[in-house]
Amino acid sequence: MAEPKAFLFDLDGVIVDTAHFHYQAWRRLANEKLGFDISEAFNESLKGVSRTESLDRILAHGNVTLDAATKDAYATLKNDWYVELINKMIPDDILPGVTEFLEKTRSAGIKIGLGSVSKNAKPILERIGILNAFDAIIDGTKITKGKPDPEVFLKGAQELGVSPEECVVFEDAVAGIEAGQRAGMKTVGIGQPEILTKADIVLANLNNLQPADLQKALFQP
Numbered sequence: 001m002a003e004p005k006a007f008l009f010d011l012d013g014v015i016v017d018t019a020h021f022h023y024q025a026w027r028r029l030a031n032e033k034l035g036f037d038i039s040e041a042f043n044e045s046l047k048g049v050s051r052t053e054s055l056d057r058i059l060a061h062g063n064v065t066l067d068a069a070t071k072d073a074y075a076t077l078k079n080d081w082y083v084e085l086i087n088k089m090i091p092d093d094i095l096p097g098v099t100e101f102l103e104k105t106r107s108a109g110i111k112i113g114l115g116s117v118s119k120n121a122k123p124i125l126e127r128i129g130i131l132n133a134f135d136a137i138i139d140g141t142k143i144t145k146g147k148p149d150p151e152v153f154l155k156g157a158q159e160l161g162v163s164p165e166e167c168v169v170f171e172d173a174v175a176g177i178e179a180g181q182r183a184g185m186k187t188v189g190i191g192q193p194e195i196l197t198k199a200d201i202v203l204a205n206l207n208n209l210q211p212a213d214l215q216k217a218l219f220q221p
């Protein structure tokens with residue numbers, strides 16, 4: 001029977017709720033420097049998207065054009081504000097059920113990878129005390145294309161020494177589900193089924209989940 005050999009986790013929105021911090025920092029930039037506001041619904045379209053691409057989408061949304069040097073400066077400013085927020089994170093900020101599910105995954109002999117577009121992924125995992133839970137970490141420093149490109153997850157499978165069809169991707173973003181599917185992997189959406197319509201299955205969170213449940217739901221004919 002086919003079985004999963006690796007689970008690949010997105011960071012923002014799956015392990016921790018940093019999507020909210022990204023939103024706060026981008027919103028502050030839009031309000032203080034760009035002269036318009038961005039809604040939480042618009043922020044949904046920035047999830048899983050790289051820092052520079054996020055800024056481009058925000059500028060297009062507000063019909064603002066900037067030169068390259070100003071864009072660089074604003075991306076850095078947003079990141080400084082974002083880092084201020086994540087520096088206050090503690091292990092209690094890990095989302096419900098994550099620590100237990102990572103332990104159960106390890107006990108089941110399934111490899112664990114991180115697939116995040118964020119360049120801040122490692123410092124976040126360190127702050128919340130779960131860096132060592134991962135067999136491979138693919139983050140924004142190792143990839144050239146953001147989600148929905150499959151690069152981040154394909155690199156994860158490669159580093160873990162498994163084939164894509166043996167992987168399950170856990171994602172809260174539409175772009176991340178698409179990236180997992182384009183990588184040829186099974187996908188578990190974390191969030192709302194109305195938003196993550198393309199995911200193989202959608203769960204509210206990882207609470208009380210067993211690796212064997214996923215084998216049944218995703219790998220049995």
Ligand code: B16
Nearest residue numbers: 011012047048051116117118119120
């Ligand atoms: P940074 P993920 C993504 O992380 C976020 O969802 C996205 O909102 C953010 O712009 C991107 O990381 C880059 O993050 O500015 O920290 O490098 O969802 O792929 O874990």
Ligand code: MG
Nearest residue numbers: 010012013173
């Ligand atoms: Mg995410």
